[in-house]
Amino acid sequence: MAQPSHDSQRQTHLNVELPSDLDAVYANIALITHSPSEVIIDFGRVLPNVPKAKVHARIILTPMNAKLLYQALGENLDKFEAKLGKIQTVHDGFEEQRPIGFQKPA
Secondary structure, three states, rough: OOOOOHHOOOOOOOOOOOOOOOOOOOOOOOEEEEEOOEOOOOOOEOOOOOEEEEEEEEEEEOHHHHHHHHHHHHHHHHHHHHHHHHOOHHHHOOOOOOOOOOOOOO
């Protein structure tokens, strides 16, 4: 099996500007839709005893960038769990009074 070239393994240094007035957005629900050319993720909040959610941010990605985000998120969660322990979800038996948040579709 051929080894990848060093050019493909080279990391690019990127300066990322984080504006000082950038507002953080808390989300406990995500709605994900897609077309052949885009993956759209709407982030919102559901509050206890409120039967309505409000979307606060929409991110539109190419399918390739969505997959790269998926891989990067998985790698980061693996590192998190290696350091701090397994994250419990409703699918692992974690129970809340009313499960709200990110869930797999039925």
